[in-house]
Amino acid sequence: KKLSVETTANQDPLVTKGASLVPLLGIDVWEHAYYLQYKNVRPDYLNNIWKVINWKYAGEVYENVLA
Numbered sequence: 842k843k844l845s846v847e848t849t850a851n852q853d854p855l856v857t858k859g860a861s862l863v864p865l866l867g868i869d870v871w872e873h874a875y876y877l878q879y880k881n882v883r884p885d886y887l888n889n890i891w892k893v894i895n896w897k898y899a900g901e902v903y904e905n906v907l908a
Contacts (some may be wrong), residue, residue, distance in 0.1 A: 842906060863906050865899040 847858050852871075855864050868890055875886035 844903075863902065865902050866894055 845862075847855060847862065849855060849857060855862050855867075868887070870883065870887070872881070872883075875883060879886040879889075
């Protein structure tokens, strides 16, 4: 098993990259995800998204995949 970073286009689900992939977290970078709060400053959104990610959940999913 290995950890990888994957991207998908146009709201495509991760399963389109492979049925065996298990998402730990996803970051929506479409404008609708950040415009109301950050306007068109996507870098500010991406810098701040790390503060609200549920790291506990991502860690649990990761541990379950390794088990």
